[in-house]
Amino acid sequence: MSTSGRKKSLVAEKRSFAQAARSKTRRKGGSGSGSGGGKRPRRRAPARRRGPLGWIAALTRFLIGLVMSVIWRSAAVVALLIAGAVFYFYTQIPDMAELIDGRTKGSVTLLDRNGDVFAWRGQQFGGIVDADNLSSNLRNAVVATEDRRFYQHFGVSPRGVASAIRINMREGRGPFEGHGGSTITQQTAKLLCLGVPFERGAGMTEAQYEADCRRTTIWRKVKEAIYAMALEAKFSKQEILTIYLNRAYMGGSARGAEAAAQRYFGVSAADLNVAQSAMLAGLLVAPTTYAPTNNLARSQARAATVLKLMDDQDFITPDQRQAALERPATLSEAAAAQAGGYFADWVMDVGPDFLTTNTTEDVVLRTTLDQRLQRAAEGAMEQIFSEKVRDGSAAQAAIVVMSADGAVRAMVGGRETKVSGAFNRAAMAKRQTGSAFKPFVYAAALDLGFSPNATVMDEPYTINVPGSGPYSPENYDRRYHGRVTLTEALKDSLNIPAVKVSEEAGRESVRRIAADFGLDSDLAAGPALALGASESTLVDMTGAYAGILNGGRAVAPYGLTELRIQGEGETLMNQENGYGERVISETAAKQLVYMMSRVIQDGTGTRAKIDRPAAGKTGTTSAARDAWFVGFTADYVAGVWMGYDDNTPLTGVTGGGLPAEIWRETMLRVHQGIEPKELPMIVPEPVQQQPVQEPDPQQMTEAQRQLEQELQRQAEQQQQRQQQQRQPQRQADPVERILRGVLNDIFGR
Template sequence: MAQNGSRRPPLVADKRYPGAAGKKKPAKSPPPKKPRKPKRRTAKPPKRTRPFFIAWPLALIRWLFRLGFKLTVVALLVVGLLVAGGVFYFSSTMPPLSSLVDGRAQGSVTMMDRNGEIFAWRGDQFGGIVTADTVSPALKNAVVATEDKRFYNHFGVSPRGIASAVRINLSEGRGPLSGHGGSTLTQQVAKLLCLGVPFDPAGGMTEAEYEADCRESSLWRKIKEAVYATALEAKFSKDEILTIYLNRAYLGAGAYGFEAASQRYFGKSAADVRPAEAAILAGALTAPSRYDPTNNLQRSWDRALTVLRLMEDQGYLTAQQAAYAREHPAELSEAAEARAGGYFADWVMSSGPSFLTRDTTEDVIIRTTFDQDMQRAAEEALAWVFDNKVSPGSKAQAAIVVMSADGAVRAMVGGRKTKVSGAFNRATQALRQTGSSFKPFVYATALDLGWRYDSLIEDAPFCMSIPGSGQWCPTNYDNQTRGWVTLTDALRNSLNIPAVKLSEAVGRENVRTVASMFGIQSDLAAGPALALGASESTLLEMTGAYAGILNGGSSVTPYGLIELRLLGESTPLMEQAGGIGERVITPQAAEQLIYMMSRVVTDGSGRRAALDAHEAAGKTGTTTAARDAWFLGFTADYVAGVWMGYDDNTPLTGVTGSGLPAEIWHETMARVHENLPAHPLPMIRPDAPPTVESGTRQPGIGGPTRTPAGEDSLLGVLRSILGIEG
């Protein structure tokens, strides 16, 4: 049967279920399909080609960039491995902490006075090991706040600190590594340890050169320093690194470590310092010599105020604590404030064995003869005379020595600047002509040979023929002569002609012998001018020689060291019981000489030296053109010598030994004896002063019939050996 239309009838399945027959479901028409949009072909832009001379350089640049990146990565890996290797090497070869805390190349000398109190330090001071746990918390915080506030947060190197330091240096017109270093506290420890290279005295480098090498600031050195600092962080804890720093840092005045500095400046342990004291110590780290509080306490305190501000800003101090510290500034200990005995301490260091003083590698304790009260008396006396008696602006210098009769030096002033160390010491180093202060040794020789205090000698014009020089005619200071005079009056008035005559009469060589035996070791003049003090000597030698007169005629070696021992040891390595040596003149001769010298003070050329409540004896001295002026003398308790002059030998104006030197001596001894009971001088006490009428004379010489000198005197022994009668 033909079908109508063009569409075919749908296929229908057979009826499979009853009751469904005859029912047809309407056919669902499929959803209309959306017509597909025809794809539009877009034409690709034509490939642009760059000219060869542009494309090739760009390609080369890209290749170089990729190569540089790869090389940078490789280089960083290599550098990282090298740094890791360096850190491992340094950390594995570092010695233990105990051997790193004391890095001094030399030892120290601590000096104690006669009462056992410390008054001076020399060498490299180390007060003992302290740790970050044992020091005062204020001191620990002051160091961290000042030197490295991020110390507990970095790994040894602070990139932020380095960048900041470079920026500051460049802004101030310096090189990036010049000036501020940006070093962490750990890097500073690396520098203090000199990257693990210890100082070797035999290595051909001085200690100063070694320290300069350790402080080198080149880029390569900075890199090594950073590696070593990282190794320190790997090896030790933060507090252990801080412990090394607290013990090795230099804080001025020869003090290494905070314990030594605390003892040096404040007389207390580093565990006991207050915030104000801690601020001064931490402030000294920047420039130890400049901020040494014994040099300029105010400048040191100004720096300490900055440290206190940093501690407050970083929370280590409350506002109240900081305010209290500012209102109660640190005060130096009495010994640090006084800075007493610098000349004395230098003399002890130079006179002791070098391996236990100047070049010691041990820590040494020296007990000395020094008396701080007497030193203060001498310094005050010198200052008073120069302030009240000397023209302002004068460049004249002076020196003072005070000692006991056995040669124990109690005080020493080597110049007008008293708070010094290492300065030129005019008491021990200046060789100057002695003038008439030498005359007592001429009279000592005569008295020991039998002359008497009341013997006569003629003060009359006198000339001598000196081989190679012709005629020499000594004159008195006033160009006058007095005829016959007693030896007492000749010495009392410091007459030159009688002194020369007496020296020639008793023998110039005998005078030289007596003077040298009394301790004047300098070259003595060979001519007749010996009697007038033409020879040079030091003030210390002359004072020691006068001590020999006071003690009854025995030689004296001035000394300052009583006992020397090592720190921590109780048994001394050296001891000194006294300085008295062999007898030079008899006690009888010494007693007469002391009497004659006492007349110099009571009514002679040394009247300005007289003391109100104490007997005194002494002698003035003035050299040619007044280039040197002296006064030396003693009481029953102490001997003192004073020298005055210019360092360049310029003549003094209007000054003689009977003037300013006698006044300095008076002011010194008045203070020294202020609380001492009066003791009589060990001298003869005639009923009346000797006169020409009561004296005896020997024709041609003016001396008495001589009596034999005591057999215990030097000249008596010589005569006994040679068979010469007295």
């Protein structure tokens, strides 16, 4: 027998005893119970006994296996869905150059008369700046503050989300209310509104669009995370940081780091130091709240927190942190001044909308503002209110300073001077002008040929107004002063002579002259026109007085001198002056200037007296709801209004009081360093007082002749009534009464 045969039998020998027995039985066809020498008995495997614990363990293993199977299959499906969504967003994301500047409006930079920047409006954008070219201090400050694991994650930080949810729930909010745990990439996704651009006319305003982009819901957080991962797949970390730092709003109308650096510090974003970088990074959490132009101390406190985070993460050394704390960032001179907020708003309103408030371009406006004069007006307002207005008073005031050609040099629209977008009482509030209107009454008389020395009787006077009944004006002091010159009547602000002169010159003439000077807002039709019953804004009233100063030519107050697109040399529009047509003769204007100079010299406006020749007029309306002082020197015109926004009467204030003092303080500051000049006026020759001479009948209109006849008839009737009141009635004696009785009896009478 060969050894090869034995080798084949080795396969069978490996089977178990039971298998061999079953195989042998099947070959013989038996049941395996028959006898046979040498047969081994069948061997059974012992049965496993399962108690309760065994069944529980088996069930547990089954359930765990089932759950794990579902989980990994579900995870695979979710992963595929996420990958598909990421790929979809990846294909929709445009190139980085299209994502840098996401503004829907342009910016407006306002320059003063010298070409220096004093204000910004719209959305400022300093230009595209690559993150590699930004100051490393700013990059580090932003990463330390907003996303310390920015360079390690794939767009989403699960640890950060979990931490934010834990903090929100611990503070009693919903899991996604408050802290969001967003990475810089997720914040960039939110700035891009997940790739949904703003479309005008789509039924949503820009403010609503931005609010919708900032909404925080579970579904939106999921989309935000997916879009963030698509951004990570599309761009490098530096590119994402570039998009973020160019699109992020940083308060003060500044969009992006470059605009913010220029807006607050007057430097490029590449040159920011540690303290400045910390302040800008601190703005990102709440730009308006922490803007240094709103509250510098609060912004510096926030910057200190950022410095600590930078130190903790080894972006700066403890010495650098201490140095930055000792010398915190401060605003540039232009940003700190916040000059001309009311003026800037006014220019934006009066300029063409498509190049100011609604511009889609970056526009540069050159204006008439003089920052020195603006500071003078603001300082005067603050000083008078701090020294002479009681604490808690809600009284308001406004100031306008302009040149004789209508160029507005300063504007303060309320007692709060450092504001933007506030209610501008200088340009928006229409108030009754009171006696400040009277110069235009006398302008009409002077233009007709009356002399400043012409006289008028200050006496009881009544006019029968058709449809209204008798109108009887009274003087402020409730007294009558007899015959006075026109100069005296204006100087002492007498009401009765003003009404008489208005009626003598003709109301239509007064109304025309006032309207031509710029006061064309619903002028009163009755005799109360002469006493300032009509309304006007302070800027229009100041402009009308400028017309008196410049020799009788109308002016249109203006603030914009040049408009151009930023980066382009071509000027789109410009204005050199605001002169209009002549309203009154130059002689009449110069005579009126003399009459108004007496107001300050020894009339109702003596509290406005300054160290140089000046002229002006006080104004107080009925019940003292409005108080005015408007006046000028040879160099500047200034107007002051004071009152309550709700028309509450002022207490103890007239135009010759606090408004005159504000005017005086303003003009003293305005004229610092300017040599005094004489006013352009004609001083009349001293002559004996004469009654008012009637003008040549040939030059009078038919309406004026009829008015003269009616006034003469009324005067005669009034004189007769007064004579009758003065004559005592004669009493008949007893004998006469007896004789009259006898005669009546005889003749039956």
